[in-house]
Amino acid sequence: MATHPAVATTAVHAPLEILHVATIAPGQGEVRVRVEWTASTPLDLHQADGGLLVHHPQVLGDGIAGTVVEVGSGVKNLKLGDKVFGFGWRERKEKAYQEFSTLPEFLLGKLPTGFTLQQAVTLPNNFVTACHTITADLGLPFPWPKPVDYVPPRANDRILIWGGASSVGQYAIQILSYYGYCNIWTTASTRHHETMRSLGAMECFDYRSPSVTSDILESCAPQRTGEPSIPLILDCIGSLKGTVEPITKIAQSGAKVAVLLPIIVKDSSDESMPEYAMDVSTAAPWAKGVDAVGVRTHFYLNNEFFREQLQSSIMPAMLAEGIIKPNPQRIVEGTTLLERAQRAMDTLRRKEVSGERLVWRVADV
Template sequence: MSQTALIYPSNAAPFEIGTRPIPSPEDDQLLVKVISAALNPSDSLAQRGLLSLLKIFPAVLGTDIAGIVEKTGTKSNGFSVGDKVFFQGYLFDPDQTGFQQYTVVPSDIVSHIPSNLSFDQAASIPLAFVTAFVGLFHSTGMQIAPPFSGPTVTAEDSTILIIGGSSIVGFFTIQLARMAGFKRILTTVAPKHNDTIKALGATHVFDRAAADLEDQIRAVTGNELVYVYDAISSEDTQNFGWKLLSDTKPGTLVVVHLAAQTDASPKKPKESKWLTVYGSSHWYRDISVPIYKAIGKWLEEGIVVPPKTTVIGGLAAVPEGVQRLKEGKVSGEKLIAHPWE
């Protein structure tokens, strides 16, 4: 049996609509009919040949997926045929990605879609949410205790700066910082996003283009800031975040692309860290398995809310959407493709 897929034939080559076999689930996997697949900046990086770990071609991209369980493996637990589910695809195995009509996924890193969410909303969540979670709570990130049982940050002056609050990673990082108990959640955005970002839990929202942005932030943090999450992670934003960290206390800057630190970067306490994090459900089972057990309830109760979504069409619309991401023309929303259209 074959299916329609958006094929990425070789490194930096144009996408092609084609066919490939429908994968069969292994014992611990689910076969899922893909209803909605979200686009991510990582798709743009991969299509430009900038993901060095992507070595299997022809590839299929797409790492945010929502759909319906078609078949269960003999050792998979907790799911039945017909269940509505969402999960993160695995970019390095074309059988486990989203820009096709069927995909497989390990059953331990899948969540049921709560009744108050659509397929499109569910597909907007996995990669960005896991990336935010890893950066804040995993051993490869800030190592804050995760809020599975409630707030874990108790200091009355607890402060975090999130650069790029209207990016989807920033959108979820704000919510998770609120859940963790941070008292002051600072973020930078374009002013048109202010109301949305404040509703998520940001306590201080700054115009990212303000000429005196550093002074505005320092008026709140002084020289005490020890947590910065850069959800944009350009060279400029990384250096800006590092500069704002305390000069006297060990701090952590988390970035989501390759670290831009150089010998010319400002000197900080030697215990300070400049960390690149990867939002992989597949690599970090120690944290992703409990995430997928908890996130359905958080979404159902409105503790976590999904971002705005925009449907761009079927698989044929993905290349144009990826180009929009490459050009920085997407802000405050998630682009969604429907592989059956």
């Protein structure tokens, strides 16, 4: 049986390890991809350090960029040698931190001309997250292709993206801006404010300022009686103290708040374990009438249209047309696969990521 190396978490808050796992031939509608690049995400840290939704030993990673090396029967849009990028997470054979990933073609898009795999690999998981949250959790429409002269029903409603410099935040701002929402507010470190405006944010606030919540509320023009000052809020970070509690001070009756799960009650550190909560409604004292929900992107395939089109066609088209700019990349170097994976994990744990994705080579050149 052919095998290949994969990076796995084998115990909670333990160093990563290399497993040699079976190389799976593609079945009906699937392809096998040689994974050349991946991008680490906070979920990898939640899984490695906190054991979140993990069955040990578990191969990690879900952002894939590489080359199609084997094609199963019934595959329609991909062929040998295609450069692809996508989001695979459902079972071991689809995961990203391994030399070969075997997954259905609907989880992959073709790399558009003019882009590198390192740029493209910043998209899949959080582009999908942004699209899923905007539609399933904030309840906004997502017409594709976008009709000429399209104006969305709530074009002028304030939408607060808390944590705009995060990967999810950058994609959410760009997608909302593309669809014509013109009152997007965000919080980010001041050094990212210019970038936030270039992506489509109208107002930027420094989340590190002790007066950030009153600054936001004072900037809101009076609303019609009974309407919340900010009707739609997306918490792209999900930190209990850092984001959820401040947002409870802003969210008024009638507001919809979507929080990216898990809620981080305590961050992981080199010395201690993280703590998480999953129930947004009870995690913090929401004002009466606030509809606060937790985002779970892994349910996005329930949307049949997204299942068929989001990664295979919309994601590459939005990248190719310049609707979405990839997150900036920081390449994580290392002489071995394990060294690169562990360095990226340590960088996440030390919270040394700001406005960028940690991107690293999987299969050796």
